[in-house]
Amino acid sequence: xxxxxxxxxxxxxxxxxxxxxxxxxxxxxxxxxxxxxxxxxxxxxxxxxxxxxxxxxxxxxxxxxxxxxxxxxxxxxxxxxxxxxxxxxxxxxxxxxxxxxxxxxxxxxxxxxxxxxxxxxxxxxxxxxxxxxxxxxxxxxxxxxxxxxxxxxxxxxxxxxxxxxxxxxxxxxxxxxxxxxxxxxxxxxxxxxxxxxxxxxxxxxxxxxxxxxxxx
Amino acid sequence: xxxxxxxxxxxxxxxxxxxxxxxxxxxxxxxxxxxxxxxxxxxxxxxxxxxxxxxxxxxxxxxxxxxxxxxxxxxxxxxxxxxxxxxxxxxxxxxxxxxxxxxxxxxxxxxxxxxxxxxxxxxxxxxxxxxxxxxxxxxxxxxxxxxxxxxxxxxxxxxxxxxxxxxxxxxxxxxxxxxxxxxxxxxxxxxxxxxxxxxxxxxxxxxxxxxxxxxxxxxxxxxxxxx
Numbered sequence: 001x002x003x004x005x006x007x008x009x010x011x012x013x014x015x016x017x018x019x020x021x022x023x024x025x026x027x028x029x030x031x032x033x034x035x036x037x038x039x040x041x042x043x044x045x046x047x048x049x050x051x052x053x054x055x056x057x058x059x060x061x062x063x064x065x066x067x068x069x070x071x072x073x074x075x076x077x078x079x080x081x082x083x084x085x086x087x088x089x090x091x092x093x094x095x096x097x098x099x100x101x102x103x104x105x106x107x108x109x110x111x112x113x114x115x116x117x118x119x120x121x122x123x124x125x126x127x128x129x130x131x132x133x134x135x136x137x138x139x140x141x142x143x144x145x146x147x148x149x150x151x152x153x154x155x156x157x158x159x160x161x162x163x164x165x166x167x168x169x170x171x172x173x174x175x176x177x178x179x180x181x182x183x184x185x186x187x188x189x190x191x192x193x194x195x196x197x198x199x200x201x202x203x204x205x206x207x208x209x210x211x212x213x214x215x216x
Numbered sequence: 217x218x219x220x221x222x223x224x225x226x227x228x229x230x231x232x233x234x235x236x237x238x239x240x241x242x243x244x245x246x247x248x249x250x251x252x253x254x255x256x257x258x259x260x261x262x263x264x265x266x267x268x269x270x271x272x273x274x275x276x277x278x279x280x281x282x283x284x285x286x287x288x289x290x291x292x293x294x295x296x297x298x299x300x301x302x303x304x305x306x307x308x309x310x311x312x313x314x315x316x317x318x319x320x321x322x323x324x325x326x327x328x329x330x331x332x333x334x335x336x337x338x339x340x341x342x343x344x345x346x347x348x349x350x351x352x353x354x355x356x357x358x359x360x361x362x363x364x365x366x367x368x369x370x371x372x373x374x375x376x377x378x379x380x381x382x383x384x385x386x387x388x389x390x391x392x393x394x395x396x397x398x399x400x401x402x403x404x405x406x407x408x409x410x411x412x413x414x415x416x417x418x419x420x421x422x423x424x425x426x427x428x429x430x431x432x433x434x435x436x437x438x439x440x441x442x443x
Contacts, residue, residue, distance in 0.1 A: 007320035011309070018308045018345075081270055082304040082361070086321035087294025215272065215286075 004092035005099065008083070012096075022069040030062045051179040052172045060135070060161070060168060067139040068146075068156045075147055084214060094144070094210040098136040098203075120178040123185045127178075130195035131171040137202040138163050144213040163202075170194040219282035221246045221369050221398035222267060226276035229262050235422055236262045240276070242427045244415055246368075249399040251413035251430055253406055255442045258419035260402045261300065264371045267400060268298040281368055294322055297367035299375050299391070303358035307347040311338055311357045314346060315364060322365040332360040337386055351378040356387065363390045370395065373402040404442075407435045 016022055037054045074080035083093065138160060146155040174191035177184060220243045227240040237259040244250045252260045265271040267280055269289035277284070283291040298304075305314045315329040333342045336356040346354060355378045362370070375391050376384050388394050393412050403409040410416055416433045418425035418441050425441055426433065 004321065007317060011306070011313075011317045014313065015306060015308045077306050077308075078302040078304040079306055081298075081300075081302070082318065083321065084270060085268060085293055085296070085298055085304075086318070087290070087323070088321055 001089045001092040001095060004088040005096040008093060008096045009099070022066060025069070026062045026065050029065055030058055033058045033061060048180045049172070049176045052176040055175065055179075056131075056168055056172045060164060063135050063139060064157050064160060067143045067160060068153055075152075080147065080214075090211045090214050091207060093214070094140050094206055098133070098140050098206075120185070123188060124175065124178055126192060127171055127174045127188075127195070130192060130199055131167055134167045134195060134199045134202055135164060137199060137206050138167075141202070141206045141210065141213070144210060167195065167198055170198065218246050219279070220244055221248065221281060222250070222400070223279040224276065225278075227263075227266065227273055227278050228275035229259075229266055229271060230274050237266070237419075237422045238275075240417070240419075240424050240427075242415065242417055244398060244400070246398050247396060248414040249393060249401060249412060249430075251409035251416045252400060252402045252419065253404075253409060253416060253438055253441055254419035254425070257421075258441070259422040260419055261373060262422075263419070264298070264300065264373055264400060264402060267369075268296055268371050269293055270298075294365060295367055296369045296371055297362040297365070297397075298371045299358055299362040300371075300373045303346075303354050303361070305346045305354065305357060305361060308345055310343045310345055311349070311360075312342040314357065315360060318361050318364050324365050328364060332364055335386075335390060336360045337383065352380060352383060355379055356383055359387050359390055363395075368397060370397045370399045372399060374404070375401070376403075406438050410435055410438065 034054070037058070041050065041054075043050075074083065084090070142156055142160045142163070145159060146152045149155050170191050174185075174188060174195070177186040222242065222244040224240050224242050227237060228235065229237040240259075240263065242250070252263060254260050262271065266273055266278060266285070269280075269285060269292050272286045279285065280292045281295050283289070285292070305311075306317075309317070311333065312329060315332060316326065318324075319326055319329050330339075333339050336359055338353060338356055338360070341349060341353060346357065349357065355375075359375065362372075370391055372391055375387075379387065391399070393399075401409055401413060410430045410433055413430040415427065416430040416438070417427045418433075418438060420441050426438075
């Protein structure tokens with residue numbers, strides 16, 4: 001399975017390197033939304049719940065773009081059929097998609113976080129990681145669900161955003177105390193448990209149904 | 217006695233309410249060729265996709281290479297070579313990169329990639345992106361992809377489309393009768409298909425119009441399918 005996931009990853013990185021479609025789009029979108037928040041809120045710096053909300057909403061919307069682009073080459077160029085014809089464990093595609101998103105989403109979080117948060121970096125990274133895994137699991141599931149639909153750009157946010165509401169609540173609530181002046185974590189264990197539980201549930205659901213979703 | 221390459225009994229496949237294929241019954245021995253004839257929308261491509269395990273049968277029974285579908289579809293994957301309307305190649309990758317990717321998925325040794333590129337006459341253009349190749353070259357590359365893993369059953373939808381006579385001759389060992397594989401050949405060239413087939417299946421409106429030994433099928437009568 002790992003060998004298959006690595007083969008798909010290598011292929012997709014090569015295509016992305018040539019086409020430069022998904023990564024620049026996500027980066028530009030992230031920066032644009034952040035700038036819009038900056039001017040819309042008319043503040044030089046953000047802290048507390050506002051900073052937490054801006055971070056997670058921006059990451060979530062960037063993830064929507066990423067999820068929409070997942071499978072794009074497969075769908076548009078017929079690669080999914082070629083993959084389905086191969087004698088490989090189809091769950092490898094799910095593993096690959098999750099791995100890709102786990103790497104991509106925190107990369108964009110780095111764009112949003114300033115140096116003020118270095119003190120609480122370990123806690124922040126733990127929250128980001130757990131939220132990221134959940135987002136990746138749901139994102140891979142939704143991208144597979146929407147892969148063969150015509151209105152994919154509409155269906156992805158319609159399916160994804162409601163599903164990640166619990167994740168958003170947990171992640172935003174966990175990061176909010178860290179973004180206050182001299183921020184110390186509050187109830188971090190409770191929120192990490194919530195995020196971990198969410199991850200576990202959606203990883204299990206995704207692993208159980210992913211093969212079926214790829215099937216006709 | 218060896219299991220037939222394909223065994224179908226009353227095969228049916230729907231798209232929503234629309235019945236795309238129904239009542240298809242046939243047995244194709246190993247190493248034999250089935251010609252599938254019929255007008256556009258008759259269900260030829262649907263049949264190929266069911267046999268390739270890309271679509272599930274909705275009723276009836278289907279077994280490919282001895283494995284019942286859809287239950288044992290995983291046993292069939294990797295043993296069929298599917299050449300459909302779409303080449304199933306990434307336009308932004310070169311021919312060599314496409315085949316190397318397929319080789320990794322199928323667990324085929326990398327040397328086979330160079331061998332297939334040579335066999336389809338694309339050695340010199342192997343590093344060009346697929347989008348820069350002509351339709352004929354893309355078709356050659358698609359043949360290389362479909363046969364890369366040395367499948368036991370070839371599912372061929374108009375395999376000679378866009379090919380010049382030299383290419384048709386060059387690809388004969390891979391997809392022609394000379395390949396020695398069981399083949400399902402979809403073609404609008406009625407005479408040509410009947411000439412190289414052992415069994416002929418006529419489809420009309422998703423239903424089976426006839427299924428007979430190809431030598432017993434009159435080409436003129438077969439052409440009435442298209443009327």
